[in-house]
Amino acid sequence: MDVVIAGTGMHPWGKWGRPFTEYGVAAARAALRDAGLDWTEVQYVVGADTIRNGYPGFVAGATFAQALGWTGARIASCYAACASGAQAIDIARTRILAGLCDVALVVGADSTPKGFFRPVGGDRPDDPDWLRFRLLGATNPAYFALYARRRMALYGDTPQDFAAVKVKNALAGSLNENARYRRTATAEEVLASPMVADPLRLMDICATSDGGAAVVLASADYARRRGLSTAVRLAAVSTVTPAFPNTVLELPCFATDSTAAVPPPERTFRASIAHAAYEEAGIGPQDLSFAEVYDLSTALELDWAEDVGLAPPGEAGKLLRAGDTALGGRIPVNPSGGLASFGEAIPAQAIAQVCELARQLRGTAGARQVVNARAGLAANQGLFGHGSAIIAVS
Amino acid sequence: MAAPAIDGWFVTDDGAVYLLGTRCADCRTVYFPPQTGFCRNPHCAGEDLAPARLSRRGTVWSYTNACYPPPAPFVAAEPYTPVTLAAVELSEEGIVVLGQVKDLAVEDLRVGMELELTSGALADGPEVWMWGRP
Numbered sequence: 001m002d003v004v005i006a007g008t009g010m011h012p013w014g015k016w017g018r019p020f021t022e023y024g025v026a027a028a029r030a031a032l033r034d035a036g037l038d039w040t041e042v043q044y045v046v047g048a049d050t051i052r053n054g055y056p057g058f059v060a061g062a063t064f065a066q067a068l069g070w071t072g073a074r075i076a077s078c079y080a081a082c083a084s085g086a087q088a089i090d091i092a093r094t095r096i097l098a099g100l101c102d103v104a105l106v107v108g109a110d111s112t113p114k115g116f117f118r119p120v121g122g123d124r125p126d127d128p129d130w131l132r133f134r135l136l137g138a139t140n141p142a143y144f145a146l147y148a149r150r151r152m153a154l155y156g157d158t159p160q161d162f163a164a165v166k167v168k169n170a171l172a173g174s175l176n177e178n179a180r181y182r183r184t185a186t187a188e189e190v191l192a193s194p195m196v197a198d199p200l201r202l203m204d205i206c207a208t209s210d211g212g213a214a215v216v217l218a219s220a221d222y223a224r225r226r227g228l229s230t231a232v233r234l235a236a237v238s239t240v241t242p243a244f245p246n247t248v249l250e251l252p253c254f255a256t257d258s259t260a261a262v263p264p265p266e267r268t269f270r271a272s273i274a275h276a277a278y279e280e281a282g283i284g285p286q287d288l289s290f291a292e293v294y295d296l297s298t299a300l301e302l303d304w305a306e307d308v309g310l311a312p313p314g315e316a317g318k319l320l321r322a323g324d325t326a327l328g329g330r331i332p333v334n335p336s337g338g339l340a341s342f343g344e345a346i347p348a349q350a351i352a353q354v355c356e357l358a359r360q361l362r363g364t365a366g367a368r369q370v371v372n373a374r375a376g377l378a379a380n381q382g383l384f385g386h387g388s389a390i391i392a393v394s
Numbered sequence: 395m396a397a398p399a400i401d402g403w404f405v406t407d408d409g410a411v412y413l414l415g416t417r418c419a420d421c422r423t424v425y426f427p428p429q430t431g432f433c434r435n436p437h438c439a440g441e442d443l444a445p446a447r448l449s450r451r452g453t454v455w456s457y458t459n460a461c462y463p464p465p466a467p468f469v470a471a472e473p474y475t476p477v478t479l480a481a482v483e484l485s486e487e488g489i490v491v492l493g494q495v496k497d498l499a500v501e502d503l504r505v506g507m508e509l510e511l512t513s514g515a516l517a518d519g520p521e522v523w524m525w526g527r528p
Contacts, residue, residue, distance in 0.1 A: 118465040119467070125400065128427075131400065133468045135399055137463075137468040138460075138464070139465070142458050142479055146455075146479070146481055148458075149456045196461055196462060197461065249456075249492060258488045261435060262435055
């Protein structure tokens with residue numbers, strides 16, 4: 001049995017200052033319209049949780065179902081940090097594959113405060129996320145910067161390379177009506193923006209945004225029976241965790257696992273996320289038409305390009321400089337404009353990536369359209385060991 | 395010396411600062427911060443995790459700084475000077491440990507250079523482990 005993406009919807013990203021439920025409902029209604037399905041026909045709702053909005057944030061499935069109007073539909077809620085959306089999609093498609101429902105709605109939305117993400121309030125000395133701020137002042141960009149500096153030392157990448165990623169993604173984002181940042185950027189602007197965490201500058205680092213995204217998933221049989229679009233098939237959802245010992249310093253950790261007793265695994269965690277998706281889909285990186293990867297920083301997009309197999313380790317910069325990863329290039333990376341143009345709305349972001357996969361694969365991405373797009377991969381990683389990679393094909 | 399900002403993660407002995415981890419008696423995997431109760435190696439059923447002092451010297455895996463004051467619960471000094479951070483690889487333990495860097499800025503650091511464990515005070519007083527010049 002196949003699961004298809006029958007519809008997608010988004011509330012534009014921004015800093016709107018309204019309750020997250022509004023963004024989620026707007027995205028859900030847009031996805032239902034796109035699918036040509038009435039809300040009352042949805043059998044199952046999965047909400048990706050936000051943790052910044054108090055009580056209703058933690059019960060997102062019910063929050064969205066109530067806001068859309070109680071119908072008695074069954075629900076689930078899940079939290080997997082940045083990977084929440086992928087897990088929500090996995091829960092919905094698994095229920096469809098199990099034959100327990102025919103059609104499901106997956107929704108994620110967030111409202112974010114200004115500035116650095118900070119830990120949940122109060123004195124919580126048992127929480128590593130609280131402690132890394134208290135003892136080290138280690139913000140999320142600090143970890144991104146450690147990875148960026150490591151690339152520079154190992155592979156010879158430069159701040160100019162990182163700026164080129166921003167320029168590329170800003171151009172794609174300028175063509176996306178749902179992006180928060182619609183202005184193109186020059187390398188000079190990026191390199192003149194304030195240093196935040198050396199070597200990363202303000203324009204190298206993704207913002208925190210408000211936004212909402214939703215997808216309608218259905219069994220291919222149901223979609224055909226009901227005349228819904230069957231053009232885009234969900235070919236794989238990878239939600240793998242790291243293998244011990246995890247030798248990459250992950251936020252919010254103080255240290256890596258130790259290799260004193262067990263040698264490092266064959267693949268790093270990020271590489272294993274995409275690998276599992278390729279295995280499930282039965283395709284490889286050479287079969288992709290484009291990829292959406294989690295560019296929390298410009299430099300991290302280069303790490304991801306290697307981790308998902310578009311280039312050997314250390315050679316993503318070469319791919320970038322050749323224009324291969326730009327719109328119109330051999331293998332566009334982040335044709336949506338990526339986090340560079342959106343900023344991060346955590347529970348919505350992995351779903352937004354899938355919205356871009358579906359639009360590209362249906363050929364409705366407008367000025368961002370990747371020519372003859374047949375297969376797309378979306379990859380991200382959530383805090384605390386949450387992998388997320390989704391492959392869709394047309 | 396001021397009170398430690400966290401109990402049981404580092405110790406100062408005869409002027410030398412040591413990170414305090416634990417080591418599994420069965421498989422010898424090392425943990426920092428100290429892991430207690432059970433070993434996290436999936437192939438090991440060990441439940442005897444003994445305190446272990448980690449190597450005091452390691453090589454820089456990577457480094458950065460915080461050009462803007464980090465948010466609470468961090469307490470920033472006023473006037474604020476950028477906090478420098480280094481992730482340091484301890485070869486014997488096969489582990490990379492993050493820490494603030496004492497008296498060195500990013501311009502003074504490079505990947506692969508050797509640093510040694512020391513300690514320093516947070517802006518509101520308590521001591522924390524820091525990486526410093528050997």
